[in-house]
Amino acid sequence: MRFNLPFKYRKAIKKYLPGTLFGRFLMIIVTPVLLLQMITTIIFFDRHWRSMSNRLAQSTADEISMVIRQIETAESKMEVDRVINLSANTTGLLVSFDGERKFDNVAKKWWIPNIEQFLTEKLTEKIDNKIIIEELEKDKWFQVFVETELGVVKIIFYAKKLYTPTSYIFILWLFGSSFVLFAIAILFMRNQIKPIYNLARAAELFGKGIDCPEFKPSGAKEIRLASKSFINMQNRIKRQIEQRTEMLAGVSHDLRTPLTRMKLQLAILGDSPDIEDLKSDVNDMQVMIDAYLSFTRGDGDEIPKLVNMSDLLNKIVQDAKRNDYQIIADINADIELIIKKNALERAIVNLVSNAAKYADNIWLHTNISEENLEIYIEDDGKGIPEDKIEDVFKPFFRLEGSRNSKTGGVGLGLSISRDIIHIHGGDIKLSRSERSGLKVLVEIPA
Ligand SMILES: Nc1ncnc2c1ncn2[C@@H]1O[C@H](COP(=O)(O)OP(=O)(O)OP(=O)(O)O)[C@@H](O)[C@H]1O
Ligand SMILES: [Mg+2]
Structure with missing residues (x-):
């Protein structure tokens, strides 16, 4: 059984999916890499960072508590000074007395685990004194205030004692490598998608009746296969159209000879009303065949070129006026299209x-819609x-009603108009x- 998501969800997913093939390819590569990175970051990095930070906090807390204990148990001022000097020299803790500190807001809550929290936890496990931990200068210095019987002790030390630089290198490595991966992927994918664009463009142009001889199959095997099939199909269609036109033109042409012979024989037969009717029918046939022949001979091999549509329509209107047609035009078609100019005219x-x-x-006006140039021809x-x-x-x-001589x-x-408009990939509606x-x-x- 096939599993189908309900339409509602499919639509929602489609809305957020990238529309282009390039976007989708990129998503297919980006999503797993991002997921993998997130998982690695959460599991490995978080654990690594936590355990490293905990250990560093532990050792710093050990050193601080040792200094505090020694100060508290010192028997003389000299011994206190000795402890202060020793700690500066061996552990890098700069100890001094700071009488001004208040310990009101000691209880602090952290939502995200941070280094101060680790150190606070470790220190309170070691000593019972009230403490305050502050960052003196971001990422450079920390200071810890400890309340003792001798007064407030201030201990300043390098932030490096609590941080591990490998974490940053890890992040850099993680993101740097994926950045390189994306850059390479984008470069390669662009080249893979280009042949699909070319195929789409050739198909679109063919739909508009424009040949694209420079189009060659390229790219991946499947795309080349699709391109080859397209070219074969294009050639078959072109051959079919050519054969059909040629055959009809041939038939029409061959009909002319017997028709001429019939006309001659009718002329010999005389002037009775029946013969007059027959003559008129033969004449009609001759006109039809001539019209068809001039059509097939006409526009078949015209080469499409870029034409300004306003210019073309204005010319048609001017010619109409010269023929004394009552025509009112409102042309606003400043757009250049690749067309078979004579045919479309x-x-x-x-x-x-x-x-x-x-x-x-007659009224003629134009409109440029999102997809088409629209030409309206209306009459009364x-x-x-x-x-x-x-x-x-x-x-x-x-x-x-139109079978009279006036509108002959x-x-x-x-049918000719519709044929030509279809060749351009367009449509005609009455x-x-x-x-x-x-x-x-x-x-x-357009
Ligand atoms: N603007 C119009 N108003 C009314 N009837 C029309 C109009 N245009 C076309 N027709 C009808 O459609 C028929 C087919 O038109 P079509 O242009 O194909 O042939 P035609 O005008 O009769 O001959 P021709 O081959 O010389 O154009 C016409 O005979 C006419 O009856
Ligand atoms: Mg007509």
């Missing part, structure tokens, strides 16, 4: 000229009924405009 011109054909007024014509929205994208499909066309415009006609939204990934 053709796609948008198709949409604008549809609006001009089936309506009186009749629009397209909701149930026909998919159909109008089919090649040679035209709505009944073959019904390829929208809906009803608030201006009564059709609203076309073209999305191009």
Whole structure:
């Protein structure tokens, strides 16, 4: 049975997990090292530090208590001086009399074990006098006040008597080595992740119809395998598209010859109404085939390049105005995209000229969203009924109403536009405009 965490927890964990692969790799290395360090620090270092500190505190407490006992049991002032001199020379304890000290707040509580606490504990085990232990200068000097019958005795000594320097070296070694480990790990991981980025980028560009010939499989074996599979897939798709276009172009081209022959034969047959109908049908077919051929010949091998979208759209609007279209534009698309310029221009011109054909007024505006450049083309014509929205994208499909000479066309415009927009990894959506006609939204990934 598989164990699955409840969704709530999975979501919570995901929130705190690093999103990138690099972050996750780093976490996989950092977490165990940190855990190990924490455990080592707590178990080994704490025990080591405690026992060392205890021992040092014990020996210092022994020395202090010995000095105090000797002072207390001295029979003369001279003997006291002798003890003071001796302790300074042999144990490093600087002993003097300090009459000013008060012993009110002797009972102290420490939450974290520290050296003063160890020394206090050891000293109170040895002597019954009241004592105060203070750090005179941080990490340098300690002073201990002891109440005796002769007055308050002050003992100053080096902090080194209580500290062990190996603890610091241990910490330094622990953190220093893990720092080196992280630095090496980061360096190596960066290089491992780069090929994955390259693969993602090549796939993204291919999705937008841009070839990435400089992309080569690199990195670890699995990533190279994925890259090779991607390149194979890319080549297969490209070959398939090429074959399909070539075949259709071939068929269309071959149809032209019998069509021309039919036209000639019809011309010989005369002028009866039936023959006129047949002539018009043959003409329609000729127009369709020519339109299709000019499409397949057109944009297939255009090379994508960086284009300023505002410039492109402004040019389309200027051309539309020159054609006497009533167009109002609000273009705010200062963004440069890698596109097949002529193809995309053709796609948008198709949409604008549809609006001009089936309506009186055209509105064009843009918006840059998080992922896409959005181009809206709206008109005030009749629009397209909701149930026909998919159909109008089919090649040679035209709505009944548009089968008249004024709007004459073959019904390829929208299918060509959609094809081109899809090649760029984008999408086209039709809906009803608030201006009564059709609203076309073209999305191009930014
Ligand atoms: N803006 C529009 N308003 C209303 N109907 C439209 C609009 N645009 C397209 N249509 C409908 O969709 C059909 C398909 O459009 P499409 O552009 O593919 O072909 P077409 O304009 O008829 O011919 P052409 O190949 O010359 O463009 C049109 O015949 C028309 O009926
Ligand atoms: Mg059209």
